[in-house]
Amino acid sequence: MNIVLIGIRGSGKSKLGQLIADKLKREFIDIDNIIEKDNGKTISEIVDKHGWEHFRKLENIATEKISKIKNTVIATGGGTVLNEENMTALKKNGSIIYLKVSPEVCAKRIKDSTERPALTNEKTLEDEIKKIFSERNKLYKKNADYIFERSSDLEKDADAIISITN
DSSP states (O other), X not given: OEEEEEOSTTSOHHHHHHHHHHHHTOEEEEHHXXXXXXXTSOHHHHHHHHOHHHHXXXXXXXXXXXXXXXXXXXXXXXTGGGOHHHHHHHHHSEEEXXXXXXXXXXXXXXXXXXXXXXXXXXXXXXXXXXXXXXXXXXXXXXXXXXXXXXXXXXXHHHHHHHHHHO
């Protein structure tokens, strides 16, 4: 089975996913990276030129393709959960782990990131993350096989996720 990590931006899906894959000697796939590679543009460039709706279609195509792969650790984009088809496809071959992190911690983690396009019209990053968290938290919980409360210890969290998915 795949290990599929979901959660809001800044929850650590990519960093934790890579570490888990390294520990298990599995392939690691980041859906956002696949979208960028397949389209020859960054997510910001895609969203700036075509909008979020177009990006979500590309995300659906990438998720469908990736969901067929087995024995892989997959980091989804924060909004992958918005499309029920994405989650159905990922559940066929994977255990879905919701990396639950407070919006305040997520905002601190990504405050210096320049490659993430805005998701809302909120004035601050923290306000945006709080809004997205309130909108998506129920979907993350609904789709999760496991809800995992992140700590500040990446190694410990990776080992804990490995133990609950084996």
